[in-house]
Amino acid sequence: MLPLSPSTVLSSSLDTKDAESAKTIGSPESLSPDEVARDCDSHLPFEIPGAMVLSNPSISVIRQAADDIYRQINSDISYSNQFIIVSNLSQPLQELLGRDRDRNPLEVSYRLTLDTRYQQALIRIIPSKAHERVTQSFLNELILKLFEMGIRPRDYTMNAASRYHGKSCDKEADQSLTPSGNPPDDDDWPSLVLETGLSESEAQLRADAYWWFSNSDYKVNMVILFHIQRSPERRVILKLYNLRSANPRVTRGLQAEVGRTLLSDLALSQIVQTVSPTVLRPHLVAKEIIVTFGNVENAPLELEFESLMRRPPAPNTSEGNIIFTAEDLALCCRYAFPIP
Incomplete structure (x- = not known):
């Protein structure tokens, strides 16, 4: 250190x-x-x-x-x-x-x-209960959408502020989801991690996202960052980082790409750019959505079913990618805005 x-x-x-x-x-x-x-x-x-x-x-x-x-x-x-x-x-x-x-x-x-x-x-x-409610509201909506597909709570666990053991330090997420099916293990990494912070903390939140991918050996498939901006205009910026393949081949090229996407520090960028790329590698997909009072830009938000549940959708069922519409996202983020 x-x-x-x-x-x-x-x-x-x-x-x-x-x-x-x-x-x-x-x-x-x-x-x-x-x-x-x-x-x-x-x-x-x-x-x-x-x-x-x-x-x-x-x-x-x-x-x-x-x-x-x-x-x-x-x-x-x-x-x-x-x-x-x-x-x-x-x-x-x-x-x-x-x-x-x-x-x-x-x-x-x-x-x-x-x-x-x-x-x-x-x-x-954590600045206030309102900030915690943004991620909790998103999680509640996700649970409802999974239920409507026939996915029951026994099929996954919600981990809240559970601590995970990384390569050299331990870390807690604001919220996370781990699909069932793997043997119980203290190091059973979630597939989805949610982190919330003030917009001024974006660099550190991106470092958090990098930590989840790299320390889990890319068992974490998706990280969603909620940046809450309070001035000059109240808004919530959602950033989804998603490994395009649900079962990625962990290559040095993948590691380099994740580092380039999430780490803005010049020295860190120089490090990851020196790693030899691999021709066949999955990509890190980034999507940004901006929610203001009364408006949502760049909706919908789509979560890949296979990335979330670590299995393909079952045939002849309603299972499929999880879609958050503009209305869904506005409701999830409503706690970030003062009551008019």
């Missing part, structure tokens, strides 16, 4: 004695390709602009930082940071942060990416 390089102390309500543990990220560092690759593997970034950085904090310091971010996000639409990066995280705190969320140690909703090897964590604060 790359060392974090905080530069300026963040002005907040943290106690003075803890001020040295709370800082914001400064200017980018110069990284070698090998360093960037290691950082990409571990997923925890050396820089997220505006993120709060805590070093060797107590749970009270992390809780206060989470509360500060939550209050600022919900009182000031110009404030956009959702992230706390924690270094030198003690073993007891690692266990506490990853416990059952019914005993939420931070007292606000969050998602956790945890690197136990380097004792670091990335905490994403």
Whole structure:
């Protein structure tokens, strides 16, 4: 894991004695390709602009930082940071942060990416219940559409904030779906992952999408990102990243293409472009839909049945690709817009 390089102390309500543990990220560092690759593997970034950085904090310091971010996000639409990066995280705190969320140690909703090897964590604060309801509403609509095809809840599991074990760190999604049929396994990867965040967090959300594809060895077939923009106009930007083949041949060319599509960092782009392409390879398909109050651009959204359920549609049934119409998407995203 790359060392974090905080530069300026963040002005907040943290106690003075803890001020040295709370800082914001400064200017980018110069990284070698090998360093960037290691950082990409571990997923925890050396820089997220505006993120709060805590070093060797107590749970009270992390809780206060989470509360500060939550209050600022919900009182000031110009404030956009959702992230706390924690270094030198003690073993007891690692266990506490990853416990059952019914005993939420931070007292606000969050998602956790945890690197136990380097004792670091990335905490994403969920701005409000409305943001969680966007992904939950989408998931509810998906369940209904599957039911109408004859697909019952026994045929899949909904994983909510379940933690998945990657190559060097653990991560939680906002929501995910895993089709049944495989033997139960703690590392039974979902086929579909949903992530929601503020539009200013797009780069990190794309890094999250890359993590799901690469760390699952491309067992994750689809990732949908919901970017909620609050200013100058309220809107939700949906981005679907879908492996065109439900059972992709995992080639270096596929890995390179996924990296090029999802990672904007120049050094990372240089790395994936140096990988030799393979002639026969599946592609990563990207689709963007913009939902505003009263309008939906670029609908419908189509999810491939085989990618979702990891099997072809059964013949002589109503099984097939799942279609979200403009009306469906408007209803799913309604919680992101203030009541007029």
